[in-house]
Amino acid sequence: MIDFEIENKLITSDELHEFEVKTGISLPQDYKEHMLKYNGGSPLSYDLYFGEPDEGILLSGFKSIKYGTSLVEQKDYLPPKYLSIGYTETGYLAMSLDEKEYGNIFIYYSEAELTLLAPSFTEFLEGLVDYPDLFP
Known part of the structure; x- marks a missing residue:
């Protein structure tokens, strides 16, 4: 299990719901759970x-x-119905809210094409590996 540092004030379920209503989007449940626990966060x-x-x-x-x-x-x-959700060292993470690819996680670099990383936020988190001895 990967833990994240809480960098911002945590949000409530009501604030999360308000975000979805205001933006007109419905976030995947696994992503909502992460946001309620960390409101973003850094590894x-x-x-x-x-x-x-x-x-x-x-x-x-x-x-x-x-x-x-x-x-x-x-x-x-990003194409319509894609949300920029995070950062990598050299690019950005996006989540599809499009019906066809709902919940898929992609990486993108500036105006380059999206590259699929995982079919869900949970599977993206499960694909993260800690390499603490990589750079001594």
Whole structure:
């Protein structure tokens, strides 16, 4: 189980619901649970990768619902119904809210294409591996 540092004030279920109503989106349940527990958050480890370290997907952290760097739809880079949810060392994480790919997690770099990482937020978290001895 990967733990995250709570960087922002935690949100309530009511605030999460208010976010969904205000934005007109419905977030996946697993993602809502994470947001209620951490409201974004950064990994406690500096060496937390999705996959192997040579793939270069080093997780920096997640955006918050409120009280920090908030979730926003990235209209400049992302297709409609995609939400920018976090950062990697060299790119960004997005979640699809599109009916066809609902809940899928992608990585993207600037205006480059989206690359699928995991079919759900839970599977993305399960794919994170801590490599504490990688850089002594």
